[in-house]
Amino acid sequence: MNIPDFNSLPELPDPGRYQLNKNVHNITRYQTIAADMQHPGNSPRLYVHVDMNAFYAQVEQLCYNLYGMPVVVGGWRKPDGTVKGIVATSSYEARAWGVKTGMSALEAYKLCPHVIFKQVDYEKYRAFSKRIKDVLDSFSPDVEAYSMDEYFLDITWKLEESYEQLVEFAWEMKEAIYEETSLRCSVGISTSKTYSKLASDLEKPDGLTVLTEEEEIKEKIWPLPVDEVWGIGSRRYAKIKGRGITTIGEAIARGYPLFQKLFGKYFGKMLWETVAGKDRAIVSDDSEYIPERVSYGHTFSTWTDDPWKVAGEFAKATKQVCYRLRGYGKKSDKYFGNVRFQGQEKEGFSFTFRAPGLTNLDGYVLRNCLQKALPMLFYCKDQGKKFRAIMLGTTKLNMTTQAELFFQENPKVKRMYQAMDYLNNRFGLDTIDHGIAQFDVKGNTHFKERSI
Structure with missing residues (x-):
């Protein structure tokens, strides 16, 4: 097979x-202290904070008519x-049985034998999230989609309105x-x-809390x-707790010098x-956000002792990380990886490596x-270890486009990846893949779109 000269092809x-959110956990970002x-x-x-209670579970209950059932x-x-x-999350019916985010599905089953399991379907949740954002855009010109299930609105223009008027406004939004x-x-x-975020958490599910007066804030x-x-x-809290502070009120009373x-x-102040509650954070459109780091992790549905299958998983991780880097228009030369072993102890090993240059x-x-x-x-493997999960990511992104002195990416290779991105963006991210990715760990995951 002759490899075409990419430089001779038409532009x-x-x-x-x-698709920068595809196969990506949507973790909320903290951006107030800056x-x-x-x-x-x-x-x-x-400010208004809108929290879609048990969002994934609510969507699944709606789509499959599972109302009142533990999901x-x-x-x-x-x-x-x-x-x-x-x-990943559970309905309030399941939470009543003690089911919590992060526990194994087996633990959840033991607590609630009649629980209904659904795999994570991010594409479906994003579709609902967009519809919610469209609704909120009609209530304020400043709306921030903080995550798929949380939103902030700046309604400073309602500062002079009464408690009753704000409650009416919030109910209209909810309805x-x-x-x-x-x-x-x-x-x-x-x-x-x-x-506002703390207030929305005071009454769940389907709650409404307005705290604008100083005495109400002190009380709640x-x-x-x-x-x-x-x-x-946990680490910062340990330091604060070590100084005898456990509540927000105690921290306020001690003042900022201790912080x-x-x-x-x-940062302390x-x-x-x-x-x-003295922050005056901006409610911002997050569409242009570029993260400081890019990473990808995957937990296998079962363990493997085959290093080449783990290598295939790292090929998938590399594809995801580099695809997102190209989407953000950024590069990196410093990367990290880790592998977790099978077992309750969650042991494993980590490593760092460098690419030949910014790429x-x-x-x-x-x-x-x-x-x-x-x-x-x-x-x-020789020590008898079995592998259960991997992660790959950048330690820092390069925020410039300045060329390097000692390393240049091969222009033919760059054109090849440009062609791959065009096809994958148009026909689906799995249209073209690494050959070694075929050695991956087969099986389901809790993500519906990654299951086979």
Whole structure:
């Protein structure tokens, strides 16, 4: 077979629109503690947070008429009846039996033997999410789709309205969403983006909470654990708790100097202001967002002890990561990977590697990834280890287009990937694939679109 000279071919068409959310977990992003995400000045503002309660499960209950039944999204049953998968979310009926996000589907089944399992169907959820966003756009000119099931609205222009008027506004919004989608949501209205999110969580499901007066905020928000605030994860909470602070009210009373001491002069003060509800975050259209890192992970439906099958999974991961890099118009030369072993301990190994230079082309990345990973995979196999999951990602994106001095991507290879992107964007992301990806780990996943 003769390989065509890509430089002699006619100019390729534009690759088209990249499907940057395909096969990607939509994890909410924290973007309040940053100078460029704040309104200038300290003028009062008013925000709405809309939370689509148990969104995936609600959609599945609607589509399959499973109302009133315990539904878990993220699991399935093998032909022999064995339960597999991880709980991505669950309906409130399942939660009443103790089912929680992140537990295994088998644990969920043991708690609730009559639970109904549905695999994650992101394309369906995105379609509903877009319809919800279209509804909210009619209620405010400033709407942010924070994730597929959470939205912020800036309604500062309603600052002078009464409590009753704000409640009426929120009910109209809730009913408009229900009329369009038959889905219920909880709504919170408050004086900061952070507090509106906390307010929407106070009454679930199908709740409505308006907190605009200082005394109401002190009564409802201040007693909440401080780690419910964005940006305070387990490590930061441990530091704060070590100083005798467990609630939002206690943190406010201690003031920002302690936070500066713990987390730095700038970040510490901004974090405290967020806890205190003093942030003036921008409600922004997220369509142009470019992440600081790009990664892809996959948990196999069952374990494997074949290093070449894991290599095939890394080929799939490389394809996804590099495709997204090209979609964002960014490159990287520093990457990381990890492999998790089968077992309750969730042991494994991690590694880093470098491409020959800044690149977003699969071949340069995959070659160096496998050179690093395969020897460790074969060594671990000899030690009796079995493999259950992989992850691949960038450690940092290059935000410039400046050419490198010692490395240049092969222009023929670049044209080849441009042609691949054109075909995959037009006919589906699996139209053209790496040959080694055929050695992947076969089986279902909790994602419907990745199942075979």
